[in-house]
Amino acid sequence: MSVEEEINDRIGEVRTDTFDMSFGEISNLHKNRELVIQPEYQRLFRWSNQQRSHLIESILLELPIPQIFVIENQDGVLELIDGLQRTSTVLQFIDPDSVGLDPLTLEGCTLIRALNGLTFHDLPLSLRLSLKRAPIRTVVIKKQSRGFLRYEMFKRLNTGGANLEPQEIRNCSARMIGNEGVKFYSFLVDLTQDSNFSACSDYLPQPEKEKKGAEELVLRFFATKNARNLFRGSVRDWLDNYMEQVLLEHHVFDYAQEEAEFRNVFRLARTKLGETAFLRYRGTMPVGSLPPAYFEAISIGISNTKADIEHKSADTLRNVITALVQSDAFRAVTGPGANSREKMETRIQLVTDALRNA
Known part of the structure; x- marks a missing residue:
């Protein structure tokens, strides 16, 4: 054609x-x-x-x-x-x-x-x-x-505008699809209320919270877990593309299974690493606000090692991650210029190995 x-x-x-x-x-x-x-x-x-x-x-x-x-x-x-x-x-x-x-x-x-x-x-x-x-x-x-074209129209009307933030555009766009979009948006919102996730994500800066940053972190967790292959350097495009694949059913998304995985990961994050699980450290003290690159690496590292760490000492695991995030190897893949799929994969692997070998 x-x-x-x-x-x-x-x-x-x-x-x-x-x-x-x-x-x-x-x-x-x-x-x-x-x-x-x-x-x-x-x-x-x-x-x-x-x-x-x-x-x-x-x-x-x-x-x-x-x-x-x-x-x-x-x-x-x-x-x-x-x-x-x-x-x-x-x-x-x-x-x-x-x-x-x-x-x-x-x-x-x-x-x-x-x-x-x-x-x-x-x-x-x-x-x-x-x-x-x-x-x-x-x-x-x-x-x-057609639902998808209504979705595209809304996204294109708002992308690049000053009124809405990226996650707000995604939230509104999802409604244009119809019931499946409302279901997925509501799913993200519900998971932000998980007590363990909420405690760990409370370190987001207030301006980011107001821009639906917690919902974006939930989406980022699933995108990192399920669709790292879609990442091309732009986080915004990556999250947009992943959500579209879910909404258009190009990616199989088992809501019950994904919810159970999410809640289990953040239960382990909070109980094993504490509420400062995703923060930078200076010595033994957490510093600053939550960096998304740390969030994705540590949350997926936990997802990869759930069975390994379930019965390991919280103190041991916390010490291992505290040391790792201050290492030259980890900083090299989380600092400036870290938005590449290769560096994303490397930092996830560093966390996975550290937790598994603790």
Whole structure:
């Protein structure tokens, strides 16, 4: 099949409709739960009050506003997948109760300074109606569209943008696949609540936690365990590709077996190495925050040696790993330039050998 024929075959697999919707209509749809915003998948507000105020100012001045994308679920309900900041800003201004926030007071408006200090109800009626009637171009991805292409559309809309972090994009993208995507996303979230994993991953920096870093670590564990062959130097692409293989069932993922393995590995990590299992060490003292390269090497090293270490002394194993992570050999494959599959395999093998021979 030629490139042209392949493209022609795929055109139309995503069915869309495009029209202008007023912000008043959007507000009513949201109130009636006919338009869903999922703040657990996209953090609701990252814009500052000034950024939000600039949007309201732009709408009142009839300046162009970028379009939004919604997806039509099987029951006909629309779910917002791109344009969260714009939509939620207007909802907060027009009807703050609908998003559970305090009224937005405009600040930092530079084109119409008289707007500063005003809320929606401070505006003259003509401006309130103008804002509600202002249109925004809305692209609806119809429910008849194929799940994988809906997934790809969401990912491409958001990849490279400043609003969402890589794991948040994966989480939202998974929903586009349908039930299998929701199942996998929920699986990752559930495992972050495992008490042993949670204790060991608590050393993630707070900004990383806010970016769904714990969920990314869970995904990274399974990718390192099951798909090191997909790694080409970019962690982001590797995790994206692995998750896609699971969602599209190109990779067999036995949920019960994988969950049991995960919980067992992190039980051993915590009981044998302690809650600082994945940290750097200076002498006998753990230092700094959790480095992902240490996490993947030590967690998979434990996975490789479960039967060997089950009855070994915790003190012995902790001393062995503490010495290993300070060794020149381990540092050589975890420092700058360590993002290669060869170095990943080497650091995993170093941990595996150290635990097995302890």
